[in-house]
Amino acid sequence: MGECEPRGEGESVSEVELAYQVGQTVEVTVADVAQGGWCVARLEGLPVIFVRHALPGERVVARVTEVTSRFARADATEVLEASADRVEPPCPQAHPGGCGGCDWQHASLPAQRALKGAVIAQQLRRVAGLDLDREITVEPLPGDEPAESGLGWRTRVQFAVRPDGLAGLRAHRSHEVIDIGDCPIAHPAIRDLGLLDYSWEGAGTVEAAAGSTEPADLFRAAPPDDPAQPDDPAQPDHSAQPGHPAIPVHQDRVVILTKAGRAPRGRRAPGSAPGRGAARDERGRDARVRSDDRAVEPFPQEAVDSVEAEAVLIRSAHRLTPVRGRQYLTQFAAGRHWQVNAGGFWQVHPAAADTLSEAVVAALEPKPGDTALDLYAGAGLFAGVLAPLVGADGSVTAVESDAAAVRDARANLDVYPWVRVHRNDVALAVADPGLPQARLVVADPPRAGLAREVVDYLTGGSGAERFAYVSCDPATLARDLGLLIAGGWRVDRLRAFDAFPMTHHVECVVTLSR
Numbered sequence: 456m457g458e459c460e461p462r463g464e465g466e467s468v469s470e471v472e473l474a475y476q477v478g479q480t481v482e483v484t485v486a487d488v489a490q491g492g493w494c495v496a497r498l499e500g501l502p503v504i505f506v507r508h509a510l511p512g513e514r515v516v517a518r519v520t521e522v523t524s525r526f527a528r529a530d531a532t533e534v535l536e537a538s539a540d541r542v543e544p545p546c547p548q549a550h551p552g553g554c555g556g557c558d559w560q561h562a563s564l565p566a567q568r569a570l571k572g573a574v575i576a577q578q579l580r581r582v583a584g585l586d587l588d589r590e591i592t593v594e595p596l597p598g599d600e601p602a603e604s605g606l607g608w609r610t611r612v613q614f615a616v617r618p619d620g621l622a623g624l625r626a627h628r629s630h631e632v633i634d635i636g637d638c639p640i641a642h643p644a645i646r647d648l649g650l651l652d653y654s655w656e657g658a659g660t661v662e663a664a665a666g667s668t669e670p671a672d673l674f675r676a677a678p679p680d681d682p683a684q685p686d687d688p689a690q691p692d693h694s695a696q697p698g699h700p701a702i703p704v705h706q707d708r709v710v711i712l713t714k715a716g717r718a719p720r721g722r723r724a725p726g727s728a729p730g731r732g733a734a735r736d737e738r739g740r741d742a743r744v745r746s747d748d749r750a751v752e753p754f755p756q757e758a759v760d761s762v763e764a765e766a767v768l769i770r771s772a773h774r775l776t777p778v779r780g781r782q783y784l785t786q787f788a789a790g791r792h793w794q795v796n797a798g799g800f801w802q803v804h805p806a807a808a809d810t811l812s813e814a815v816v817a818a819l820e821p822k823p824g825d826t827a828l829d830l831y832a833g834a835g836l837f838a839g840v841l842a843p844l845v846g847a848d849g850s851v852t853a854v855e856s857d858a859a860a861v862r863d864a865r866a867n868l869d870v871y872p873w874v875r876v877h878r879n880d881v882a883l884a885v886a887d888p889g890l891p892q893a894r895l896v897v898a899d900p901p902r903a904g905l906a907r908e909v910v911d912y913l914t915g916g917s918g919a920e921r922f923a924y925v926s927c928d929p930a931t932l933a934r935d936l937g938l939l940i941a942g943g944w945r946v947d948r949l950r951a952f953d954a955f956p957m958t959h960h961v962e963c964v965v966t967l968s969r
């Protein structure tokens with residue numbers, strides 16, 4: 456039972472609730488890492504505590520933040536014995552009570568990858584009964600080497616907006632919007648928009664996404680000590696300013712706003728503090744002045760007019776309405792350009808689409824004349840890299856449920872007449888006898904993992920011989936691999952990629968055959 460849930464009549468107090476109270480501090484030695492950016496700690500004879508801001512092996516003082524019927528959650532507020540892997544978080548907002556966006560800012564990048572590898576191995580062992588008999592190496596993506604910063608990679612960020620118009624990120628497991636001032640994991644193309652300097656009063660969220668018209672290595676921010684000369688004709692004109700990382704010339708950026716549900720103008724919700732240095736203008740409205748004395752603009756007109764994005768759109772009830780600019784981004788991956796709806800799915804790390812599509816091709820080993828199926832196809836990335844390899848004598852079928860993504864996939868793949876894009880729920884598509892048989896299957900589902908119908912299709916009479924499973928969630932991956940193995944599939948290879956540095960998220964590509 457969570458601390459806010461009312462206790463039913465006759466319901467007894469659990470062992471955890473007897474042992475811990477929110478706000479209490481305990482001194483613990485931290486044991487293993489757990490899924491979700493937590494570490495596990497056990498006080499002798501007491502139920503388990505999941506601790507954030509800690510690392511395995513550390514002795515910490517932890518403040519209890521939540522008590523459920525089975526376990527407690529806590530933040531490490533003081534480190535008594537630090538791990539050798541501990542570093543000063545590069546983001547000043549990454550601390551207990553601060554921004555909840557990152558989980559592992561306090562660990563070195565190699566340690567973050569080791570923690571993610573340990574979580575994958577743990578999930579495979581516990582949930583799928585699969586012991587890979589070796590450590591799982593989480594590979595850095597190109598661009599995070601040699602810079603090795605783990606920063607500046609996020610090409611889509613959604614900020615929450617407080618009723619007073621200030622945009623920020625939420626605290627961990629909380630609705631509280633933290634005034635972060637800056638987000639160092641955001642790509643420079645996004646940071647450069649200065650979204651956090653505007654007032655977005657009346658908006659519920661403000662989201663920015665950046666496209667790329669160049670290969671990922673050019674799109675990446677140059678490290679601060681990059682020796683590249685701005686005048687070097689061989690280098691793109693990054694128009695870098697002192698103190699700012701270089702950003703590419705060819706910008707393609709969208710800002711997407713959602714309206715706040717309830718945001719009475721001129722009144723602040725209870726408990727929400729004013730933006731840095733709030734003031735009132737002659738009409739009694741907030742004329743917010745930031746700490747640098749720069750007046751910020753009210754939502755929507757001024758902010759929308761001033762923000763230097765190539766497009767601004769409003770999202771309402773699953774519809775995107777352009778205020779100005781185009782409705783889609785251009786992305787560059789696998790040696791070509793892709794059209795992606797402004798609100799649609801695309802890998803957020805600039806090097807991820809390249810890396811994952813190479814891994815999928817390596818997993819499936821497509822040959823001319825092969826038949827392939829791309830499930831959860833998005834804008835058609837994997838279908839698009841498989842299509843030229845199977846050639847006109849082969850065929851590729853892509854299945855995607857989102858109408859805008861299907862439009863993108865059809866536009867992106869129309870150069871290959873042997874590719875068909877079906878708009879359908881994959882659970883229905885795999886039960887449709889009209890779905891072409893495929894020897895090769897790739898699936899890249901959302902975090903919830905494969906629909907049970909997809910597992911049944913693959914373990915039943917689908918005729919598939921090789922399967923590439925692209926997963927962003929080790930827990931649902933492990934669940935599905937357990938079912939696939941029980942249904943006759945064999946795991947040949949598992950690769951893991953650090954596509955989300957500083958966070959607990961990790962991307963896996965598993966090769967299966969039967």
Ligand SMILES: C[S@@+](CC[C@H](N)C(=O)[O-])C[C@H]1O[C@@H](n2cnc3c(N)ncnc32)[C@H](O)[C@@H]1O
Pocket residue numbers: 800801802831832833834835836837854855856857860879880881882899900901906
């Ligand atoms: C993780 S994205 C992968 C997209 C693509 N493979 C890529 O790498 O760009 C998952 C995609 O699955 C789609 N999707 C989610 N649930 C679905 C379902 N039940 N049936 C079909 N598509 C679905 C989403 O719209 C999204 O485009």
